Amino acid sequence: MTVGERLQGGAAKLRRRGVPEAQANADILMAHVLGVGRNEVFLRRGDELSAREASAFSRLLRRRLLRIPMAHILGVQAFLDFEVAAGPQALVPRPETEELAAAAMDALRRRWQEPLRIWDLGTGTGCLAVALARFFPKARILATDKSPAALRLARRNARANGVGERVHLRRDDFFAPRRGRRSRPRAWADLAVSNPPYIPSRSLPSLMPEVLREPRLALDGGKTGLDALAAVIERGAQALKPEGVLALEFGRGQARRVSALLARRDFESVRILKDAQGLDRIALAVKVGRNPLES
Numbered sequence: 001m002t003v004g005e006r007l008q009g010g011a012a013k014l015r016r017r018g019v020p021e022a023q024a025n026a027d028i029l030m031a032h033v034l035g036v037g038r039n040e041v042f043l044r045r046g047d048e049l050s051a052r053e054a055s056a057f058s059r060l061l062r063r064r065l066l067r068i069p070m071a072h073i074l075g076v077q078a079f080l081d082f083e084v085a086a087g088p089q090a091l092v093p094r095p096e097t098e099e100l101a102a103a104a105m106d107a108l109r110r111r112w113q114e115p116l117r118i119w120d121l122g123t124g125t126g127c128l129a130v131a132l133a134r135f136f137p138k139a140r141i142l143a144t145d146k147s148p149a150a151l152r153l154a155r156r157n158a159r160a161n162g163v164g165e166r167v168h169l170r171r172d173d174f175f176a177p178r179r180g181r182r183s184r185p186r187a188w189a190d191l192a193v194s195n196p197p198y199i200p201s202r203s204l205p206s207l208m209p210e211v212l213r214e215p216r217l218a219l220d221g222g223k224t225g226l227d228a229l230a231a232v233i234e235r236g237a238q239a240l241k242p243e244g245v246l247a248l249e250f251g252r253g254q255a256r257r258v259s260a261l262l263a264r265r266d267f268e269s270v271r272i273l274k275d276a277q278g279l280d281r282i283a284l285a286v287k288v289g290r291n292p293l294e295s
């Protein structure tokens with residue numbers, strides 16, 4: 001059977017099973033099997049598939065028919081101009097998170113050569129931490145997560161992208177009470193970024209089957225979807241230096257409530273940015289400057 005015939009059959013099966021972007025998925029799986037780029041698959045439509053290639057394609061197709069996410073099947077996901085290993089341990093990075101990374105970079109671009117201190121809260125695959133470490137060559141990034149499996153994956157991704165030395169992984173819970181004797185924790189960060197879980201718990205069952213294969217910890221934002229966002233804003237407010245920047249991703253319809261949470265917690269100059277679909281999805285806010293009346 002030729003590449004083209006096998007592709008046609010595979011795409012039809014995916015379509016019948018309701019898999020979105022069936023043809024593109026079949027093309028990408030075939031490209032993976034042949035070890036070529038997606039464009040080249042098109043050029044090779046007339047070629048005969050070897051028995052080994054045909055059975056490899058069938059194996060991948062069966063997994064996709066079970067609605068296993070493409071990134072889990074391929075084991076990799078592109079993020080901006082690099083790749084991260086992906087799997088069921090952590091959320092597969094999304095395009096809107098690339099926009100969050102770009103917004104955070106843009107906010108501090110004039111300081112790109114400074115030894116910035118950055119905190120990525122809920123790092124998952126480490127995509128944001130790696131992106132920021134690559135963009136800010138002298139920055140040190142603290143990347144935290146509650147999930148040990150996600151932290152292991154993030155460590156692997158930081159090392160594979162050559163920034164393992166400057167990305168420090170640590171287990172931390174957004175909701176953990178402040179430790180230590182000092183009543184006010186030290187403000188140390190120039191930038192805090194987070195894409196926390198923000199889906200209201202009751203909406204989880206209606207998500208796409210692929211999303212339901214991702215860790216619930218990465219998705220579930222509690223009753224209103226705002227639990228983790230509120231905790232991250234609180235932690236960011238404690239950790240950021242005066243005039244430090246907080247960059248957050250949030251869900252559809254949450255912009256007004258996120259802005260209110262930020263205003264309540266010493267943030268000013270709040271800017272809400274839209275994603276590629278024109279929806280409000282990103283908040284940038286500046287921690288209020290030092291009060292001259294404070295010592």
Ligand SMILES: C[S@@+](CC[C@H](N)C(=O)[O-])C[C@H]1O[C@@H](n2cnc3c(N)ncnc32)[C@H](O)[C@@H]1O
Nearest residue numbers: 093122123124145146147173174195197217218
């Ligand atoms: C939406 S995912 C984002 C992952 C990654 N930053 C990205 O943008 O692709 C949220 C991350 O927060 C982590 N997380 C969830 N609840 C947490 C908590 N209470 N404390 C710390 N991390 C938590 C999850 O394990 C997950 O990795």
